[in-house]
Amino acid sequence: MKYWDERVETMGRAELEAIQLERLRATAARALLTPFYRPLLEKAGVTGPESIRTLADISKLPFTSKDDLRRAYPFGLLASPRSDLVRLHASSGTTGTPTVIYQTRGDLERWTDYMARSLTAAGATSEDVFQNMMTYGLFTGGLGLHQGAERVGMMVIPAGPGNVGRQLKFMKDFGTTAVHATPSFMLHFHSKMAEEGYSRSDLVLKRAFCGAEPYSEDTRAKIEGLLGIDVYNSYGLSEMNGPGLAFECVHKCGMHVWEDGFLLEVIDPDTGLPVPDGEKGELVFTILCREAMPLLRYRTHDISSVIPGKCACGRTHRRIARITGRTDDMLIVNGVNVFPSQIEEVLMRMPEVGTNWLIVVSKDGALDRLTVKTEVQPSMFTDDSRPLNALKDRVKEKLQACISIGARVELHEPGSLPVSEGKAKRVVDERPKF
């Protein structure tokens, strides 16, 4: 099967844009139902669907930032009665308040459908046995692909991440043909294969869907070569439901954004004005397929560009190039988004550690390693290593609770790290650049 929804995936641009306009108007109307957007929209002169006459009128609508989601926490962006909600997902915010996304049953249906469309575009069928090696839980990556793969009719093994030995056993015993993982986990997985006593001939693996972290075309080629599989890129963010926003088709030449459900703008991050197709800018999305929580012109901070021209697959939905960077200081560590401000907040709440700290992200084999270095207060030093070790464990626990991934913690002598005044460099990213 080549398409999941051939009519929509291949429709002419005029028809697609007509659908977008209709849905944008409906979305603006739903946004007016939320305590967060109502005053903003009224101030902008948007009083109902009739205020949006053409797609260009989107410029009347305000941008939405991650901070806005925090300000509206927990229910300020809700456009549906709470009793209609069936799901909540969350991603870590830039500080302690998470950003939360709600779904009604209809929202979940539509998300699942976009996911099924994505997997089908990448060549998956109901014949596939799909092992999902991505994190489940509040993170949208695990459940998103899980739901979509079930809808396509694959047998889904909800393995979750880690434990390469068990992953390999399942793959061999159940004939796994497709997997979902971060690119760094795919490389880590391959590096452990021989050690776990498996060879490529034990597996019938055909394809991998990779997302959640940026990586290079060279790395894709490396994974494909090492494992003898096809690797397809996935792009999503929880604010736009998660995965199922943009996905590669079998031609692997950029990710098709499902434009009937998500209105894409690429802007100059400084001026907020659109840049032409082919030029790099910040991706901005308006979700057109969610009733519970409308989000208008959400600033992703991801840098990419629209790939001009038609794709050989026949789909008319535009493609975006792989993400090349961020306009903010967000770090992606083994697929998990981490803001330096989250780490700072944890450290500043602990009087035993000093005001100077440094985040180092490096590679440990194929995986990323996050190290948090912090000075200890001189008063913590007592000729006894036990209180220092206990402090270290406490910092680790607090960080884990806040950023949901394990960090190595190093305690340093007072005065040994760069001082906090001025523009001290707080993050050192030692990973290779793309």
Added chain:
Amino acid sequence: MVLNQISVFLENKAGRLADATAAIAGAGVNVRAISIADTADFGILRVIVDDPVKALDALARSGFTTRTADVLSLEIADRPGALAEVLAAFKETGVNIEYLYASLEKNADKAVVIFKVEDVRRGLEIARQRGLTQAGSF
């Protein structure tokens, strides 16, 4: 006797121990006993010196974080079982030892051992009662 021990917080960084000993040497202070406790990313250097005040001042000027503690120094005969006897005496009388290390004293038939005990006065009292020779002043 009871001596004043200096502890120095050392992070695991190449040359940090050399820096600390250089600071002490720079002040013309002699190190009489030395020990290092280490964990994965930091260590604690413990020293007995002939002039603690000068050493502390020199270490502080070089940016080191220090603490001082009272420790017991005892002369232990250089024969099998001598240390065991001292430890047995402490055990019987409930003197808890946190750590101990040997000094650099040049004495052919005696070893000077530095004891960090929970209660240094009580430790000293037991050592006196049992007739353990106390190391002379460094």
